[in-house]
Amino acid sequence: MRSLLVQSFSSPCQQVMGIGRNRKLLMERLVFPASCIRAVCLHTNVSRVLITGALGQLGFGLARILRDQLGHHNVVMSDIHKASECVRDSGPYVYLNVQDQGLLARTCVEQDIGCIVHYSAILSADAEANTQRALDINIIGLHNVLEVSRQLNLKLFVPSTIGSFGPESPRNPTPDLAVQRPKSLYGICKIHAELMGEYYHTKFGLDFRCLRYPGVISEHKPGGGTTDYALKMFHDAVTNQVNICCLKLDTRLPMIYIDDLHHATAQYLQMPNNLLKKRTYNIGALDFSPEELALEIQKENPSFQVTYKPDYRQRIAETWPEKLDFSNAMNDWGYRPKYTLETACQKILRSLKSKLNDP
Ligand SMILES: NC(=O)C1=CN([C@@H]2O[C@H](COP(=O)(O)OP(=O)(O)OC[C@H]3O[C@@H](n4cnc5c(N)ncnc54)[C@H](O)[C@@H]3O)[C@@H](O)[C@H]2O)C=CC1
Numbered sequence: 001m002r003s004l005l006v007q008s009f010s011s012p013c014q015q016v017m018g019i020g021r022n023r024k025l026l027m028e029r030l031v032f033p034a035s036c037i038r039a040v041c042l043h044t045n046v047s048r049v050l051i052t053g054a055l056g057q058l059g060f061g062l063a064r065i066l067r068d069q070l071g072h073h074n075v076v077m078s079d080i081h082k083a084s085e086c087v088r089d090s091g092p093y094v095y096l097n098v099q100d101q102g103l104l105a106r107t108c109v110e111q112d113i114g115c116i117v118h119y120s121a122i123l124s125a126d127a128e129a130n131t132q133r134a135l136d137i138n139i140i141g142l143h144n145v146l147e148v149s150r151q152l153n154l155k156l157f158v159p160s161t162i163g164s165f166g167p168e169s170p171r172n173p174t175p176d177l178a179v180q181r182p183k184s185l186y187g188i189c190k191i192h193a194e195l196m197g198e199y200y201h202t203k204f205g206l207d208f209r210c211l212r213y214p215g216v217i218s219e220h221k222p223g224g225g226t227t228d229y230a231l232k233m234f235h236d237a238v239t240n241q242v243n244i245c246c247l248k249l250d251t252r253l254p255m256i257y258i259d260d261l262h263h264a265t266a267q268y269l270q271m272p273n274n275l276l277k278k279r280t281y282n283i284g285a286l287d288f289s290p291e292e293l294a295l296e297i298q299k300e301n302p303s304f305q306v307t308y309k310p311d312y313r314q315r316i317a318e319t320w321p322e323k324l325d326f327s328n329a330m331n332d333w334g335y336r337p338k339y340t341l342e343t344a345c346q347k348i349l350r351s352l353k354s355k356l357n358d359p
């Protein structure tokens with residue numbers, strides 16, 4: 001019984017970690033409740049997932065989903081800052097600067113890592129303001145992660161972005177395969193990541209996986225991205241009711257609600273290699289302009305007002321796609337986003353309001 005339980009637990013993990021096909025076939029015939037599977041996970045010697053840059057907008061939410069699937073202790077969050085108590089209480093957390101290849105390799109060995117989710121990055125607006133830092137983290141950090149993954153035979157997920165396309169790409173819709181001549185430094189770093197990952201896959205057999213994320217909307221505070229204008233709108237809507245938007249009112253961009261993004265990422269990580277026809281997929285969901293977002297927010301907050309004062313971020317945004325074609329992700333591995341602009345806005349605003357009232 002114990003060995004069957006151990007094998008059944010491995011079903012989700014095994015796909016993330018790339019365990020053998022025969023065990024997978026056996027496991028597919030065994031069905032156990034999730035609680036039982038999770039309990040066994042904690043006591044089994046499986047390799048684990050490391051998330052770099054995990055204290056940003058996306059790391060914690062993905063860690064939560066992967067921990068539900070793989071077991072609490074099998075997902076290690078890492079970043080260069082001190083983690084909050086809430087993060088430290090949630091599971092393993094280590095300091096890790098991705099510019100230090102030795103420390104990265106050592107962390108992977110000591111923590112028994114089988115898969116890296118590489119979230120460390122300098123986003124588009126911040127990269128324009130700090131070229132050297134962006135090159136150090138987005139290029140050198142990526143090279144370190146690729147090399148360590150190759151040397152230790154790890155699975156590697158690196159997100160790309162709508163920013164990897166440029167003004168010469170078809171913009172509505174933008175397919176997976178298109179001309180990619182990005183004009184922002186961030187976009188140049190990300191197309192480099194896509195191409196290097198695919199090169200390592202072809203040349204060294206690295207299990208490299210990449211999704212081109214749209215702008216992510218969530219309750220998170222705005223950070224260094226161009227699409228973070230939307231996060232700022234949500235926060236301003238629940239605090240001072242006025243917002244100055246850094247983009248023109250009709251700048252349409254592809255976006256996604258954070259829960260859809262995390263579920264898609266976790267699902268893609270678990271896909272068996274034989275179902276993947278590509279290593280890099282677009283995942284779209286929503287597309288809207290600042291004006292359309294403001295109107296949606298006004299349905300919940302009628303007194304909310306926006307003034308449009310485009311700055312350097314407008315020049316970045318207008319070279320990006322308006323809408324992504326994500327039919328390959330739907331056909332090859334069953335990607336299905338759930339949230340509409342309306343349902344995502346309601347969820348974000350209600351949650352921000354309740355936090356404001358009960359911090
Ligand atoms: N949030 C979004 O809308 C989108 C994000 N992405 C990609 O998803 C990934 C995660 O994005 P977010 O969480 O939003 O970014 P974020 O900017 O919120 O977080 C990035 C994290 O990287 C960490 N970091 C910076 N330098 C580091 C270093 N030397 N070593 C280790 N960590 C370091 C930062 O401390 C930060 O916590 C990034 O690769 C980003 O390019 C792609 C498209 C859209």
Ligand SMILES: CC(=O)[C@H](N)C(=O)O
Nearest residue numbers: 123124161225226227
């Ligand atoms: C779309 C992205 O990659 C990011 N949110 C940014 O705006 O830089």
